[in-house]
Amino acid sequence: MWRDAALVAGKDLRIEGRSRVALSQVAPFGIVALVLFAFALGPDRQTMAKGAPGLFWVAVLFCTVLAIQRSVSVESSDGASDGLRLSGIDPAGLYLGKAVAVAAQLVVLEALLGVGVVLLYGAHIEVPWMIVVSCVLGTIGLAATGTLYGALSSGLRVRETLLPFLLLPIAAPVLLAGTRIWQAAMAGGTPSDGTQWLRLLVVFDAVYLAIGVVLFGPIQETA
Amino acid sequence: MTDELTTIPVDGSATAHPLPLAATNIRVSPPPTPSATARRTERTIGLLALVGTAATVWLGLWVTPPDKVQGDLVRLVYIHPGVAWVALYLAFGLAAVSSLLYLWPRTRALFWDRLAAAAVEVGVVFNICTLVSGSIWGKPTWGVWWAWDARLTSTAVLLVLFLGYLALRRVPAEPEVRARRSAFVALFAAVDIPIIHFSVDWWNTLHQGATVLNANLSPTIHGSMAWTLLLGFVALTLVFVWMLLVRYRIGALEDWLAANELDLALVERQAEGVGVGASGVVAAPPGPSDDSPTDRVGVA
Numbered sequence: 001m002w003r004d005a006a007l008v009a010g011k012d013l014r015i016e017g018r019s020r021v022a023l024s025q026v027a028p029f030g031i032v033a034l035v036l037f038a039f040a041l042g043p044d045r046q047t048m049a050k051g052a053p054g055l056f057w058v059a060v061l062f063c064t065v066l067a068i069q070r071s072v073s074v075e076s077s078d079g080a081s082d083g084l085r086l087s088g089i090d091p092a093g094l095y096l097g098k099a100v101a102v103a104a105q106l107v108v109l110e111a112l113l114g115v116g117v118v119l120l121y122g123a124h125i126e127v128p129w130m131i132v133v134s135c136v137l138g139t140i141g142l143a144a145t146g147t148l149y150g151a152l153s154s155g156l157r158v159r160e161t162l163l164p165f166l167l168l169p170i171a172a173p174v175l176l177a178g179t180r181i182w183q184a185a186m187a188g189g190t191p192s193d194g195t196q197w198l199r200l201l202v203v204f205d206a207v208y209l210a211i212g213v214v215l216f217g218p219i220q221e222t223a
Numbered sequence: 224m225t226d227e228l229t230t231i232p233v234d235g236s237a238t239a240h241p242l243p244l245a246a247t248n249i250r251v252s253p254p255p256t257p258s259a260t261a262r263r264t265e266r267t268i269g270l271l272a273l274v275g276t277a278a279t280v281w282l283g284l285w286v287t288p289p290d291k292v293q294g295d296l297v298r299l300v301y302i303h304p305g306v307a308w309v310a311l312y313l314a315f316g317l318a319a320v321s322s323l324l325y326l327w328p329r330t331r332a333l334f335w336d337r338l339a340a341a342a343v344e345v346g347v348v349f350n351i352c353t354l355v356s357g358s359i360w361g362k363p364t365w366g367v368w369w370a371w372d373a374r375l376t377s378t379a380v381l382l383v384l385f386l387g388y389l390a391l392r393r394v395p396a397e398p399e400v401r402a403r404r405s406a407f408v409a410l411f412a413a414v415d416i417p418i419i420h421f422s423v424d425w426w427n428t429l430h431q432g433a434t435v436l437n438a439n440l441s442p443t444i445h446g447s448m449a450w451t452l453l454l455g456f457v458a459l460t461l462v463f464v465w466m467l468l469v470r471y472r473i474g475a476l477e478d479w480l481a482a483n484e485l486d487l488a489l490v491e492r493q494a495e496g497v498g499v500g501a502s503g504v505v506a507a508p509p510g511p512s513d514d515s516p517t518d519r520v521g522v523a
Contacts, residue, residue, distance in 0.1 A: 145411075152407055156394055165390060166408060169383040170415050173422040180426070196425065204418055211414065215407070218326075222403045 001093040001213075008089065008097025013104060015074055022105045026066045027112055033059040034116045045122045052123035053182030056113055057175045060142070063109050064171070065164045067102050068146040072154045081154065081220075091217035095147060099212065103143035110135050126188030134181035134194070137201035141174045144208040151219050177201045249493075251486045255475045265472075269465045275458030282451040299360045301451050305459040307353040311378065313463055314346025315385065319413035322406040333478070336402035339409055340392055341470035343385050345463060350382045377416075377423045384412040398478055 016022055037055045041047050048055075075081040084094060114131070117123050125131055149167045153159045177197040184194040257265070283301035290297030318339045325335035357375065358368045369375065388408050392401060480487075 148411065152404060158394055162387075162390060162394070166387045169380055169387065170411060172380055173415070173418045176422045176426055197422075200418065200422055200425075207414055207418070208411075211411065218403070219407055222400060222407065 001090045004089045004093025005096035009100040012101030030059050030063045048121040052117045052121040053179045056117045057178040064142045068150040072150040092213040095212045095216035099143040099147040103139045106139045127185040130185035138174050138178040140205045254479045265468045272461035272465045279455040279458045287447050301455040303356040305455040309463045310349035314342045318342040322409035325406045337474040345466045373424045
C-alpha cells in the first residue's frame, strides 16, 4: 500500500512539475482571492488583520477545489484511470497517493497564501508553530475529503459544478478549526486555546483517511 | 375555430406517419402497483396525520394558554421542535441508516436507495420548515431573523449537505450507479454531522437547551402545553411517514418510467400508426382556445 501510494504521489507530482498547472493557475488564483477579499473589506488594516485567519482558510478551500479538479482531470483522459486500475495498484495506495500529491501542492499554496496574508493584511503571528500544525492538519483533512469526492464525481459530466457544492460544506469543520487556531496563534494566547480545535482536526483527518483507505476501491467501481 | 376541429383526410403528406417500425411485440412491463394493504396503510396514515395536525393546530392556537414571558409566541413550540425532530433526527437518521444498508453487500437492494432518497427529500422540506419557523420565532424573541448560533448553523450546514445529495441524485445515471454514488455521499455527510455539531457548538452557542428530550427526560413544561407538544411530535412524525410512503411510491414509478420510457413511446407510436391505417382519418388536435362543448358537438 505504501509503495503504491508513493508511486502514485510521485506520478501526480511529476505531472504537476511538468505542466505547472497548480503553480501557474491555482496559486495566482489564491492571490487574486486575497486581493479581492481586501477590496471587499476595505482598506482598514485592522479589519483585514482581524479577518485574516478566515480569509486565509476560505482562499485555501477554493484552491482545494481547483486542485482536486485538476487531480481528477489528470486521470480522466486517455483512459488513465482504467490503466491505474489494471495496473493492480492497491486502491488504498492509490487513494493515499492522490491525497498526498494534493496535500503537497496545497502546502506550497498555503505557504504562499500565508506570506500573502502577513504582507497584505498585516497579520501578526505570535505563535508560529500553531499556524504550522494547523496548516498541516487542515491540509490532510482537505486532501482526504477532496480526493474522496473527486473520485466519486470523476465520472460525472457536471463535475465542475457539483464538486464544490458537495465538498465545501463537508470541509466546513476544517475552516472553523483552522480559523480558530489561527486566531489563537495571532492573539498570542496560550496553546490551550487551540488544542481542542487541533484535536477536532485530528479526528476529522483520521475519520476521512480511514473511510478513504477502506472504501476507495468500491468508490472507484462506482465512477 | 371550426377549422381546427374538422377532421382532415389522410393524404400523401400525412401518410408520412405510417411508421417504418416493424410491428414487433414490444412488451412493456406494467408499472409497479402497491398492494391493497399498502394503499390502505398509506391512506390510514395520511388520515391520521391530517387529524393529528388539525388537533395540534386547534389545541395549540385555541386551547392552550399563552406563556407568561413569551405570550402567544410560545405557540410556536408546538410546531418548531417537532419539525426539527423529524428533519434532523428521523429523516436524516433514516437516510443514513438506509444508505449504509444499501452499501452493505448482504442487504443491498434498490429498496434502501429509494427509501434514503425519499427520506432526504422529505427531510429537506422539514429542514427548511425548521429554519423558517425558527426564524419567525427568533425575530421577536432574539430580535433577529438569523443568529449564528450553533444549532442554527449546524442545521443550515446539514441542509446544504443534503441539498448536495439531491443534486447528485438528479445527475442521470444507471439506477445502481446512482444508488451507490448517493449512498457514499450520504454516508460521508452522516459521518461529518457529529464533527460539524461539535465544531459549531464550540464556535458559538445561544440556543435554548432541549426542553423535552433533555438528559433526565423530565419535560420542563406542564399540563395541556406538554400534551399538545407531544401530540405535535406524533402528528408531524405521521406526516413524515405519510410523505415518505408517497415519495417512495413515486420514486418506484419514476424508476419504472426511466426504464421503460422508450418502449412506451414505441408502443404509442405503433398504436398511432394502427389508428391511421384503420380509420383513414386523424383528428386534428384542439386549438389552444378551447370552445364550449356545444360548438364541438355542432361540428361533429
